[in-house]
Amino acid sequence: MSEDLKAKVKKYFSQYAKVEKVELEGPFVTLLVENPKEILDKPDLVVNAAKTLKKKIIVLASKPLMDEAAAAEFIRRTIPENAEIEDLKFVPETGEVYIIAKRTGYVVGKGGANIVEILKETGWRPVVMRAPTIRSTFLDIFYNVIISGAPERKKVMKKLSERIFREPLNLSRGLYATFLGAAREVGRSSVLITTDESNVLLDCGISLSSRSAFPRLDLIDIDELDAVIITHAHLDHSGALPLLFKYGYRGPVYLTRPTRDLMMLLLYDYINLSQRVGSIPFFSWRDVVNMMNHTITLDYTETVDISPDIKLTFYNAGHILGSALAHLNIESARHNVLYTGDFRFRDTKLLDKAVRKFPRVETLIMECTYGGESDVLPSLPEAEEALFSVIKGTAERGGKVLIPALAVGRAQEIMLSLVDGFERGLLPDIPVYLDGMIYDSTAIHSAYPDYLSNYVRESVFKRDRDPFTEPHFNFVSSDERPDVTKGGPAVIIAPSGMLTGGPSVDYLKLLAPGEENSIVLVSYQAEGTLGRRLRDGARELRLQDEEGYITIKVKADVRVIEGFSAHADKVQLLSYLSTMEPRPHRVFLVHGEEEKMREFGPLASKSASIRTVSPQIGETFKLA
Known part of the structure; x- marks a missing residue:
């Protein structure tokens, strides 16, 4: 073939x-x-x-038409100065030139004119990378991994093509979905799609709660796996992926560019954190780099063959930066599967809502995190009003507000709301401290404004202003944490959002005993996490310290504000099912607690006239 x-x-x-x-x-x-x-x-x-x-x-x-010096001169002459080129990196083995610039739109030019001109005249293939507004050590390391790994990646891509474009076996196995994780639970998302010709894995995450950590990877044959599709970077959807490479997987991983960058950041942080606390990580940095060299990045709406009988298209999911709905066109079965991963069906300051129109959809696999009868989230303005009220009240009594937040997504949503609050005079003039991985994650967000909301794009491209560099924001290191908790009123945003570890737990120990302080939970709190216990009313917490376990009495004001959720609530889920075009024939619910799924099924049947199925872990269904 x-x-x-x-x-x-x-x-x-x-x-x-x-x-x-x-x-x-x-x-x-x-x-x-x-x-x-x-x-x-x-x-x-x-x-x-x-x-x-x-x-x-x-x-x-077939070979460069200019040497590196002449090509560099031509590139700088062709691209306008306001592109602010920071660096040019030539890779002779692949014939690529990496152009790192602050304003990539000027690099690309109208309709890609500059890129085409550079390729035509120099023979070098331009690869454009946006320099983040916020400098990041991680991104420096990561960009170096991308550029230095280009020759190896080219070899890998040629090898992968042999499997993608192989001759069909003309088997008649049928089309099946096997649910390896996130079935009647939240976490370790993973679904295996089996066709006449192929085996494709949708997500490969870990569990962040006390349940089994990994999906049922024992139910798949790694040697027979054709592709892995990662819908977004959160570890409950991507955290087990390096394990596949550790145990021999050498196939492609499909994702968007922002997902690739954020996933690498989260895995890099996991390895470093494990080493700092003296535990052995499940995989090594070498496994992660090997995995990265097998990634294939796709833009939204770009369609490619990923096996002899499957075409993949990504669409915006509205969950976090780079998150995607994965649409599989399975030609051998004349069947289309849409897997939402995590998604949100309303616009926010950070992201536009999920896409709802597709060429064809017979089977929908949809998350149901907030599918319970009472899961109606406040609107964004209501959530912002509640947050601003807590901040103002806490500041008036001289306290500090701790907001445990996911470093990827939730932290940036909160940051943009605070930017708006400061601009409109709705917040007191107090500092906002951002700790941990939020710094590098925000740097990655600043490198991809094209993937963000119209609100952000207008600020960046029309007002030439990156909202993530607002003067009230102060990025701090671990050494500065004790000082941050002293002094006058302040807002502190720190991961992890579920208080499962990281700087948010360090701040909790220091701030929870103070009646003047507030703790605002804005993230989903999975069963078995410290955040869940706090949300459910626990006011005495046993926490691990350097010298063992300590007991903390929580005297701070604890608030739960759910309107910032990156997930669709019950109303959004039902609205999505009702307005999705075309309407699916079958809907599988995943990524939700069992009770919520039980409640959502009748709601979907009554409101959207669609029957749903809630699979169990390890269960297989014939789709066609």
Whole structure:
């Protein structure tokens, strides 16, 4: 199949240019020509070829037309100064030039004109990376991993293409979904899709509560796994992925670019935290880097083949930066599966709401975190009003507000609300301290404004102002925590959001005994977590300290404000089912506590006229 495809592409383009070679790299077809101008000056040519062959085609020069110095001079001359290029990194082994700039829109140019011009004239393939507004040591390390790993990644992509474009086996196994995790529980999300030709894993997460940590990976054959799709970076959807590589998986991982970056940050933090507390992490940094070299990033609405009978398309899920709804078009079964991962169906200051229109959907696998009868979340304005009220009241009595928050997503949602509160004079003039991984996570957010809401994009592109650099924000290190808890009123945002570890627990020990302080829970609190006990009314907590266990009496005011949730509540879930186009034939509920799923089933049947199924761990269903 792969040789036939390469022959077709070569024959198609040989009448227009001298084709040196056709290569398959992952799901993409790479056309190497002596003079890329001959193809790129006819833009409709590539578009029509892609439609005819139903493959994404990338046109490259067979070898650079300029040396690095001349190419660098041409690039700086072609790209406007207001792009603010920070660095150019050439990778001769792959023919790529990485352009790191503060304003990538100016680098790309209208309709990609600058990128095309650079490729045509220099023969180097431009790879554009946005320099974050906030400097980050992690991103420096990560960008170096991406650039230095480019030659190895190219080899990996060629190898992966052999499996993606292999000859169909023409089996008649049928289409099945096996639920390996997040079935009647929250955490360790993972679903195996089995077709006539393929085995694809949707998410591979860990549990953050006291339940079993990992999905039922013992139910899959790693050697037969064709692809892993990661919908977003949170560890309950991605945290077990390095284990697959540790135990031999060498296939592709599909995700968006922001998800890749954030996932790497969370895994990097997990390894460092494990080493700091003296425990052995489940996997090594080498496993994580190996995993990264197998990642294939896709933009929203970009469709690619991931196996002989499955095409994948990502759509915005509205949950966190880069989160995606995964749409699988399973050609062998003439069946389409939409897996939501985690999603939100309303606009916020950080993200636009989830997409609801698709070409076809027969089976929907939908999260149900807040599907209970009483799970109606306040509107964002109501949540902000409640938060501002707590902050003002706490400041008036000289106290501090601790907001335990997920470093990825929730922290940035809160930050944008505070920015708006300061701008409108609704908050007192007090400092906001941001601790832990929130710094690096926010830096990644600042590098991807195109994936954020219209609210953020207008601020960045029209007002030339990054809201994450608001003057009230102060990023602090672990050494500064004791000082932060002293002095006058302040807001402290720190991970983890469930108080399962990290700086938020350190701040809790210092601030909980003070009656003048407040603790505001804005994240989902899973069963078995410290945050859940606090939310359920515990006012005496036994916590681990450097010298053993200590007991903390909670005298601070404890508030729960759920309107900032990145998940769809009952109303949003029902609205999504009612307005989704087309309507699915079957709906599986995942990522929700058993009681909430029991309550949601009748609601969906009554409100949206859709029957739902709540699978159990390890259960398999025939879809077609």
